[in-house]
Amino acid sequence: MTGNNPIIRLENLVKRFDGATVLDGVSLDIRDGEFLTILGPSGCGKTTILRIIAGFETPDQGRVHLDGQPLNDLPANQRRVNTVFQSYALFPHMTVRENLAFGLKMNKVSRREAERRIDDALDMVDLSHLARRYPDRLSGGQQQRVAIARAVVNNPLALLLDEPLSALDAKLRKRMQVQLKHMCRELGMTFVFVTHDQEEAFAMSDRVVVMNEGRIEQVGTPEEVYEEPVNMFVARFVGETTILDGSVVSKERETLHAMVEGKACELETARDFLPGEAIKIVLRPEDIIVEQETDSEHALWLPGTVRDTVYKGSTWDMVIALDSGKDVLVTEFFNEDDERIWHKSGDRVMVSWYKGWEVVLPDEDVTAL
Amino acid sequence: MKTSRLFRRISLGSATIWLALFVLAPNLLILVTSFLTRDEASFVAPAFSLDGYAKILSPVFLDVLIKSVYLAGTATLICLLAAYPFAWTLARIKSRHKGLLLLLVMIPFWTNSLIRTYAMVFVLKGKGLISQVLTGLGIAEHPVSFMYTEFAIFAGLTYTLLPFMILPLYSSIDKLDESMLEAAGDLGAGRFKAFVHVILPLTKPGIIAGCMMVFLPALGMFYIPDILGGGKHLIVGNFIKNQFLTARDWPGGSAASVLLTLIMLLLMRFYGTSSRRLGKQGGDEL
Ligand SMILES: Nc1ncnc2c1ncn2[C@@H]1O[C@H](COP(=O)(O)OP(=O)(O)OP(=O)(O)O)[C@@H](O)[C@H]1O
Ligand SMILES: [Mg+2]
Numbered sequence: 075m076t077g078n079n080p081i082i083r084l085e086n087l088v089k090r091f092d093g094a095t096v097l098d099g100v101s102l103d104i105r106d107g108e109f110l111t112i113l114g115p116s117g118c119g120k121t122t123i124l125r126i127i128a129g130f131e132t133p134d135q136g137r138v139h140l141d142g143q144p145l146n147d148l149p150a151n152q153r154r155v156n157t158v159f160q161s162y163a164l165f166p167h168m169t170v171r172e173n174l175a176f177g178l179k180m181n182k183v184s185r186r187e188a189e190r191r192i193d194d195a196l197d198m199v200d201l202s203h204l205a206r207r208y209p210d211r212l213s214g215g216q217q218q219r220v221a222i223a224r225a226v227v228n229n230p231l232a233l234l235l236d237e238p239l240s241a242l243d244a245k246l247r248k249r250m251q252v253q254l255k256h257m258c259r260e261l262g263m264t265f266v267f268v269t270h271d272q273e274e275a276f277a278m279s280d281r282v283v284v285m286n287e288g289r290i291e292q293v294g295t296p297e298e299v300y301e302e303p304v305n306m307f308v309a310r311f312v313g314e315t316t317i318l319d320g321s322v323v324s325k326e327r328e329t330l331h332a333m334v335e336g337k338a339c340e341l342e343t344a345r346d347f348l349p350g351e352a353i354k355i356v357l358r359p360e361d362i363i364v365e366q367e368t369d370s371e372h373a374l375w376l377p378g379t380v381r382d383t384v385y386k387g388s389t390w391d392m393v394i395a396l397d398s399g400k401d402v403l404v405t406e407f408f409n410e411d412d413e414r415i416w417h418k419s420g421d422r423v424m425v426s427w428y429k430g431w432e433v434v435l436p437d438e439d440v441t442a443l
Numbered sequence: 444m445k446t447s448r449l450f451r452r453i454s455l456g457s458a459t460i461w462l463a464l465f466v467l468a469p470n471l472l473i474l475v476t477s478f479l480t481r482d483e484a485s486f487v488a489p490a491f492s493l494d495g496y497a498k499i500l501s502p503v504f505l506d507v508l509i510k511s512v513y514l515a516g517t518a519t520l521i522c523l524l525a526a527y528p529f530a531w532t533l534a535r536i537k538s539r540h541k542g543l544l545l546l547l548v549m550i551p552f553w554t555n556s557l558i559r560t561y562a563m564v565f566v567l568k569g570k571g572l573i574s575q576v577l578t579g580l581g582i583a584e585h586p587v588s589f590m591y592t593e594f595a596i597f598a599g600l601t602y603t604l605l606p607f608m609i610l611p612l613y614s615s616i617d618k619l620d621e622s623m624l625e626a627a628g629d630l631g632a633g634r635f636k637a638f639v640h641v642i643l644p645l646t647k648p649g650i651i652a653g654c655m656m657v658f659l660p661a662l663g664m665f666y667i668p669d670i671l672g673g674g675k676h677l678i679v680g681n682f683i684k685n686q687f688l689t690a691r692d693w694p695g696g697s698a699a700s701v702l703l704t705l706i707m708l709l710l711m712r713f714y715g716t717s718s719r720r721l722g723k724q725g726g727d728e729l
Binding site for chain 2: 150180224228
């Protein structure tokens with residue numbers, strides 16, 4: 075990995091298709107050598123961003139820089155980025171080896187150098203023994219590895235991957251996630267990876283870009299995005315959440331006095347709120363504490379009934395229906411030494427959260443009015 | 444379950460009977476005739492002879508064959524060069540009128556090609572369309588006739604057979620995934636290299652199918668050289684026709700037909716092997 079200077083810089087990209095705005099002012103610095111994932115719901119413009127970087131689409135506004143050079147007028151075949159297509163797009167009339175050789179031949183790499191690089195790339199994706207096969211004689215996973223090798227072998231400044239794992243089964247998918255991350259480190263190459271699968275994004279990335287309707291909502295490490303979502307969209311899209319309603323009473327420094335689900339409590343937040351403002355409290359399943367009986371003076375405890383329990387091996391998941399009407403998702407981690415009571419469906423419990431783990435956000439549905 | 448099997452049997456059966464009656468039987472008759480003896484009174488006498496084949500080994504027939512291959516081959520090449528860009532555009536445009544454009548390609552089929560060939564006369568003759576345009580524009584001083592030239596034959600063959608080139612090319616180009624072109628560009632290929640290394644090989648089945656569908660009928664289209672070429676340029680089709688109708692040499696005509704069929708079978712085999720290598724890509728349904 076090299077420094078933090080951006081290898082790709084997107085400046086205020088705007089793209090419209092038939093009058094519909096698909097990208098609405100996207101600016102992003104992609105650092106050299108990082109594994110960056112673009113995450114967002116279907117149709118939010120992820121593929122369009124990759125296609126603009128690759129040169130298959132021209133933005134209506136804005137600029138793309140690659141390694142400090144403006145790219146806008148450069149055709150796709152002269153850009154030093156390579157794409158792993160979602161459909162793989164392997165050339166069916168060429169063997170695996172010929173597929174890998176294609177880019178090197180187009181870029182006039184010497185024969186000996188090309189042979190060496192092809193061998194290395196095949197070795198890396200574990201396909202040396204299939205070099206002479208035609209793509210239609212390969213399994214989906216093998217084709218996918220050929221597509222990656224065909225792009226990587228050109229030694230691009232950045233590798234663009236558009237949902238390359240979506241056609242693979244769960245097990246193979248996990249394996250490829252690890253392998254891709256490993257390749258990014260090993261080669262020191264920048265990976266820009268598109269997915270709509272949040273788990274996949276978190277498992278692989280140095281940084282995650284969360285998109286919605288043609289805009290970037292948040293950029294950050296997986297931890298930042300998960301633990302400090304900047305708005306309700308990110309909070310809801312990334313991971314399981316429980317969202318409680320509240321309103322601000324007063325604020326002093328980091329402490330917010332508020333009414334939550336009809337009860338007074340103290341919250342921690344760095345954001346500014348006005349008294350009377352409607353707020354949402356975002357809680358992750360592992361933020362939640364569940365007890366049978368409590369000293370309800372200490373913090374906010376909400377009564378509820380356990381509705382479902384799911385044993386997941388290392389964790390114990392529960393859905394608790396609060397008396398106030400909301401559902402709370404809870405994940406408790408097993409601990410050998412713990413003498414904790416494991417709750418059963420139907421148990422009456424009290425629910426709270428670890429102080430300071432909550433995220434307080436303005437209620438956008440209200441403020442938008 | 445049972446009715447569907449019955450249906451399968453009936454449909455397969457009727458197709459088989461149809462093929463046997465109208466394809467196999469005539470071809471067998473021709474094959475048999477080609478080995479019989481010529482007879483002035485009843486066309487053929489039921490006695491074995493190789494005279495028919497001796498005739499097609501004669502220098503006269505070889506001349507005709509070479510000339511035919513030249514005429515049909517050139518017409519095929521012209522069709523290919525004219526049809527490829529057209530089929531490409533047709534397959535790539537994102538228009539609602541695509542279906543209509545395809546229909547327009549096929550509409551000439553609805554008119555008998557003999558009639559269309561006579562129509563060509565009015566385009567090519569001395570007082571014809573081309574001549575009038577040329578004199579009108581002042582390019583030519585006197586009316587020019589293109590009739591009875593090789594050019595007229597090429598024009599006629601190309602005009603008649605062009606749709607047979609366009610349709611297989613279209614089907615092959617239409618199947619070509621846009622991502623193939625993007626992948627080629629992504630890997631550094633400019634337009635020309637992408638065409639040579641990716642597009643051309645992937646549309647090869649269409650090219651071969653189109654060439655066969657133009658070349659083979661062109662060898663037999665005797666009326667076009669007759670009408671537009673003024674009978675000066677004989678092709679295999681003319682030769683066969685003349686053997687049957689003028690020279691009254693049925694075994695000779697049959698032997699020439701058998702040869703034509705053999706050439707066709709050989710080309711089809713070649714097409715089969717070359718398209719199989721391309722796997723799922725390309726026009727294997729033709
Ligand atoms: N060539 C095009 N013509 C018209 N509209 C397009 C075109 N390409 C994309 N769009 C539209 O732009 C929007 C964004 O498309 P894009 O492919 O970037 O989404 P995405 O985030 O990659 O979605 P997915 O996760 O489903 O792949 C969609 O609404 C899509 O319909
Ligand atoms: Mg997409």
